[in-house]
Amino acid sequence: MNVVEARGVSKRYGRTWALRECSLAIPAGHVAALVGPNGAGKTTLLNLAVGLLAPSQGDLTVLGGHPAGSPAALDGVAFVAQDTPLYKNLSAADMLHLTRNLNRHFDQAYAETRLAELGIPLKRKAGKLSGGQQSQLALTLALARHPRLLVLDEPVAMLDPIARHDFMATVLTAAADDGVSVVLSSHVLAELERVADYLILMSLGRVQVAGEVDDLLASHRMLTGPAAEAATYAERPVVHVRSGEAQAHLLVRASADDPVPRGWEAHPVGLEELALGYLREAGAAALPGPVRGRDVEMSEVTK
Amino acid sequence: MTALTALDVSVRPEENATLRPVPWRRMAWVTWRQHRTALTGVAALLAGLAVLLWIVGLQLHHAYAAATACRPAGSVACGALINTFNRTGGFLVNGGILQVVPALIGAFLGAPVLARELENGTVRYAWTQGFGRLRWTLATLVALGVVVAVAAGALSMLTSWYYQPYFATGNQSLSLTTLNPLAPGLFDLRGVAFAAWTLAAFAIGGLAGTLIRRVVPAIVATLAAYAGLAGATGGWLRLHYLTPLVTSKLNIPDSAWVMTQQWFTKSGRPASQSALSQVLQGAPGQLFGKGGVPKSVTVWQYLVQHGYTQWTTYQPASRFWAFQWIEGGWLLALSVLLIAVTMWLVRRRVV
Numbered sequence: 001m002n003v004v005e006a007r008g009v010s011k012r013y014g015r016t017w018a019l020r021e022c023s024l025a026i027p028a029g030h031v032a033a034l035v036g037p038n039g040a041g042k043t044t045l046l047n048l049a050v051g052l053l054a055p056s057q058g059d060l061t062v063l064g065g066h067p068a069g070s071p072a073a074l075d076g077v078a079f080v081a082q083d084t085p086l087y088k089n090l091s092a093a094d095m096l097h098l099t100r101n102l103n104r105h106f107d108q109a110y111a112e113t114r115l116a117e118l119g120i121p122l123k124r125k126a127g128k129l130s131g132g133q134q135s136q137l138a139l140t141l142a143l144a145r146h147p148r149l150l151v152l153d154e155p156v157a158m159l160d161p162i163a164r165h166d167f168m169a170t171v172l173t174a175a176a177d178d179g180v181s182v183v184l185s186s187h188v189l190a191e192l193e194r195v196a197d198y199l200i201l202m203s204l205g206r207v208q209v210a211g212e213v214d215d216l217l218a219s220h221r222m223l224t225g226p227a228a229e230a231a232t233y234a235e236r237p238v239v240h241v242r243s244g245e246a247q248a249h250l251l252v253r254a255s256a257d258d259p260v261p262r263g264w265e266a267h268p269v270g271l272e273e274l275a276l277g278y279l280r281e282a283g284a285a286a287l288p289g290p291v292r293g294r295d296v297e298m299s300e301v302t303k
Numbered sequence: 304m305t306a307l308t309a310l311d312v313s314v315r316p317e318e319n320a321t322l323r324p325v326p327w328r329r330m331a332w333v334t335w336r337q338h339r340t341a342l343t344g345v346a347a348l349l350a351g352l353a354v355l356l357w358i359v360g361l362q363l364h365h366a367y368a369a370a371t372a373c374r375p376a377g378s379v380a381c382g383a384l385i386n387t388f389n390r391t392g393g394f395l396v397n398g399g400i401l402q403v404v405p406a407l408i409g410a411f412l413g414a415p416v417l418a419r420e421l422e423n424g425t426v427r428y429a430w431t432q433g434f435g436r437l438r439w440t441l442a443t444l445v446a447l448g449v450v451v452a453v454a455a456g457a458l459s460m461l462t463s464w465y466y467q468p469y470f471a472t473g474n475q476s477l478s479l480t481t482l483n484p485l486a487p488g489l490f491d492l493r494g495v496a497f498a499a500w501t502l503a504a505f506a507i508g509g510l511a512g513t514l515i516r517r518v519v520p521a522i523v524a525t526l527a528a529y530a531g532l533a534g535a536t537g538g539w540l541r542l543h544y545l546t547p548l549v550t551s552k553l554n555i556p557d558s559a560w561v562m563t564q565q566w567f568t569k570s571g572r573p574a575s576q577s578a579l580s581q582v583l584q585g586a587p588g589q590l591f592g593k594g595g596v597p598k599s600v601t602v603w604q605y606l607v608q609h610g611y612t613q614w615t616t617y618q619p620a621s622r623f624w625a626f627q628w629i630e631g632g633w634l635l636a637l638s639v640l641l642i643a644v645t646m647w648l649v650r651r652r653v654v
Contacts, residue, residue, distance in 0.1 A: 050431050054651065072322050074433050081427035087337070088423075094336060101329040102432035102439075138428075145433070 009058035033196035078147035088127025132163030225264035240277035251277035398488035413508020459497035487537030494627035499634035506641035558620035
């Protein structure tokens with residue numbers, strides 16, 4: 001089952017295309033990170049997935065075929081929006097009550113236990129909580145619904161390192177213990193390796209890369225060799241070239257078995273390195289399957 | 304438990320096929336909790352006005368009873384009682400402060416309903432819950448709209464009682480203040496109109512908030528739109544609900560609302576003021592009273608004898624309830640339409 005499946009989805013605001021012919025399938029059971037620079041279309045894609053927006057073209061389904069925003073989709077998808085909007089004049093207890101009333105499932109005991117663990121007083125107004133506490137409250141509201149898909153838009157962007165760590169720990173616990181699939185967007189590359197096992201790179205409204213982190217890492221190498229020869233290397237597709245005076249670093253699509261040219265050294269790449277390489281080349285071929293182009297085979301992407 | 308079994312759809316079979324929606328009644332608490340401050344404000348406003356109408360109304364009814372029961376009529380003592388009645392509650396005679404109630408409810412309860420959510424970004428919370436955004440919008444607007452309409456209706460029953468003495472026939476002969484039931488500013492405070500105007504103001508506020516997406520501009524727009532609609536209705540539209548009656552006689556009841564009155568010549572053309580003056584030049588002196596003021600009935604007779612006809616178009620006061628239902632009906636239809644447009648915007652709204 002794909003928790004999010006987009007087929008040729010485009011979204012236009014007036015004359016600006018926020019998302020162009022985006023095709024994507026995120027399989028269930030992952031913590032998927034949506035990474036890209038500001039304006040890449042991450043928020044648009046997530047708002048489409050939770051049904052807040054309707055695509056200008058194409059269609060988008062969640063949880064194995066439910067149209068985004070349909071009753072079944074709303075029931076199974078929990079969303080924590082950017083800047084974690086809460087009713088500032090409502091207490092934490094009121095926010096729980098509100099969310100309980102607005103959903104078919106709500107685990108009051110879980111929510112209260114979690115808020116107690118976090119030291120968030122139930123009687124305090126949401127607006128009076130710290131930024132980290134507000135994020136945790138919003139996350140608790142989402143998780144207490146026992147969603148099958150949790151969508152987080154820039155959840156940690158505003159948080160200090162400790163709050164960020166605590167927040168992600170909660171998300172990972174939910175993913176591991178309850179099998180919640182997670183899709184989160186971030187422009188913070190650090191920590192992604194610890195968190196995400198599925199990566200989607202976006203830039204300029206297009207999906208560049210989508211795939212399991214292990215597969216992506218296994219199919220990319222960093223080649224280090226003489227800068228003079230960097231331009232002539234053509235044995236494997238080059239994603240990004242970083243040249244110094246003497247040495248050049250080539251991010252290439254190659255597995256560990258692929259031969260390395262004489263005078264070059266191959267190193268495995270890290271997730272951050274890989275992401276940076278692609279993001280610096282907004283036009284680089286998307287991987288592992290061709291996710292650009294009109295007639296996309298979903299199976300290639302999901303493989 | 305592995306991730307896969309937890310994700311297996313068959314684990315929660317009730318989620319398939321027919322998904323039972325979250326019951327409507329759960330929105331009652333949600334709506335109350337979100338709008339209780341504004342609702343308390345509305346309740347305080349209406350309760351304050353009710354107390355005012357009750358206290359002043361008792362004085363007014365008391366003064367009216369005393370003035371009409373006074374014998375012998377025309378005595379100095381009776382004149383004093385009549386003056387007392389005419390002075391009581393003078394600030395409410397033209398409808399006055401009650402006129403602003405629907406506007407305030409529309410602006411301060413209706414406009415923020417969606418504008419505040421859109422301005423603060425909390426729609427991203429509210430519209431992604433299992434309840435569904437269209438049902439959320441509908442439940443909120445309908446619940447609040449019905450509550451304010453019922454509350455306004457209750458107040459207008461008190462208002463109707465308050466104004467009763469002014470409409471009694473025979474007031475004029477006693478020089479008691481007489482009001483016209485169709486007068487703009489009074490008509491829409493009584494009957495079903497007040498509740499309907501309140502509902503319409505609320506619906507205007509809801510739509511303005513959805514279009515403008517900011518609380519303060521939406522409040523201003525709601526006040527402006529309401530004032531424009533109420534002004535156009537009172538000033539022009541209401542008098543055309545039913546074809547006015549036409550007469551060339553002087554048998555127009557005092558309580559009628561006269562729309563036009565015009566002299567016509569024998570050939571059926573409107574007579575100019577100067578032509579009429581010319582005819583009256585030749586009139587004998589007794590047509591004019593002290594200081595040359597024409598005695599209206601004799602002037603009317605003199606002009607009729609000279610071939611002129613005065614045509615009067617008017618709405619009789621007996622049409623009050625017909626007009627009430629017409630006004631209530633179209634305002635209700637307008638409110639439903641505005642809420643429907645709001646829903647349509649919410650459905651396709653870019654967040």
